[in-house]
Amino acid sequence: MTPVSSHSSMRTVQVLGGGNTAGGAHVRSLAAGLVARGVRVTVCAPVEADRTYDFTGAGAEHVHVPRSSDPGAVAALRAACTGADLVHAHGLHASFRTALALSGRRTPLVVTWHDRAYAEGPRAHFLRVLERRAARAATVVLGTTSVLVDRARRTGARDARLAAVSLPGPRTSPVPDDPDRLRPKVRAELGATGRPLLIAVGSLERHRGYDVLLDAAHAWRRLDPLPLVVLAGEGPLRGELRRRIEDEELPVRLVGRREDVADLLAAADIALLPSRWEARSPLAQEALHARVPLVATRVGGIPELVGDAAELVPYGNARALADAVVRLLDDPERREQLAQRGARQAATWPTEDETVAQVLSVYDELTRPAPLI
Structure with a gap:
């Protein structure tokens, strides 16, 4: 385990919608890596997501926030983000809700797009509107592929970068069958x-x-x-x-x-x-x-x-x-x-350790105090 570092004073909130398997596994892996480095982590996600991914078992605090964007859910998310140094939302719907919750605050918002949302007809237009609002509200958008990074830039992101995202390994190590x-x-x-x-x-x-x-x-x-x-x-x-x-x-x-x-x-x-x-x-x-x-x-x-x-x-x-x-x-x-x-x-893909290190470098960049003039 990586020893606790100067990041022990940092508090982050990870926001997950709960519907994306890749996103849930990534947040669990990221939470574990951040906690190992001394970062205080709160995961805002539906309670069923915590049952699946065991964020509390990774050392994070879990706060139940439903998937909906109704005022009650946004208010719960806003309360959970109070006092955070940085908020990191995963997926389109979680990003949009988080942008609403942080409205009027100067808290840095990192958004990771793990995939695209799908819809046809009028709902497809609605999702494009959500994409624009979420991308423009984010301080940094991390895309898991170059295609998603390009999409974020076209959508209006101020800063879009390619994310290092590992394939998390199993959380337990049972003796494998032959x-x-x-x-x-x-x-x-x-x-x-x-x-x-x-x-x-x-x-x-x-x-x-x-x-x-x-x-x-x-x-x-x-x-x-x-x-x-x-x-x-x-x-x-x-x-x-x-x-x-x-x-x-x-x-x-x-x-x-x-x-x-x-x-x-x-x-x-x-x-x-x-x-x-x-x-x-x-x-x-x-x-x-x-x-x-x-x-x-x-x-x-x-x-x-x-x-x-x-x-x-x-x-x-x-x-x-x-x-x-x-x-x-x-x-x-x-x-x-x-x-x-x-x-x-x-063997060329990033490891879980490399993924956490890259994300933490983004966090450091966004939370570093401005130099005195």
Whole structure:
């Protein structure tokens, strides 16, 4: 653990909306690192987020603030931020609420954009308005990808920078199962014994591209042995996807939200990421760490994140997605090459320690007393 430093006089408030998995894991990791360096940390988030990420277990104080932007929630957030040296909001909605709560105060506001918010129709315009207001209210906007940094600048951010964001490791260290025994066990549970296993993980929402994935699955039905596609996640499209899988007799299983994604990936032959947009996708990072070949769409921050360690295809092109998978299944040497490249690429990503150090340097810059003239 890093020894307590002069930062023991600093108090920060981390604000989380509670809906983004990557954001919640990042705030937990950041809180733990800041506390280890002597910073006093308060995390404002829904109570269910503290149950999931255990901010108090990281040494932070947790204050329940609901996701809504009603006056009561904003007032609770404003009270929690009283006396803070700096406030750091994560995600669009949390950033907007925090900007409202800090209105009229000179407290520095750091905003991290982990991803983009999605909507269609009138709500899409509403989200663009929130983006502009949050970006312009922030002292510094940190984007997890260059694409998000550019978006923040176009939206009106005074200062937008690329953020170092690590993939947090597990909070506990149980004795792992023997991978040689675990892999066949997981594959048998999923029904993938003696056949290729393709894994996709993420919320069952429109922007994830699962409709395209089901289109691609038609091409895989002619393969022998027949690959099995497993989708791990929950969301509003579950019913629609289930009906398509049944009506079209597709080799796809919906397994719901899973806590053993690492085990699923370890058992997989290929990981799939067919999204319309991704920033620093946790699935992409976990797949490369696990040396599992990845087929992903060439969108958002994915090319920057994976480099040459994945097969990239255009979004919405089911034929390109299907063909990339077929080529990999037929080419074990290419799969091994991607596995090795993935491990090398993962080694270039920032560690949790480096992420905390970068964020703390921003905090120091924004809270440093002005020089006397």
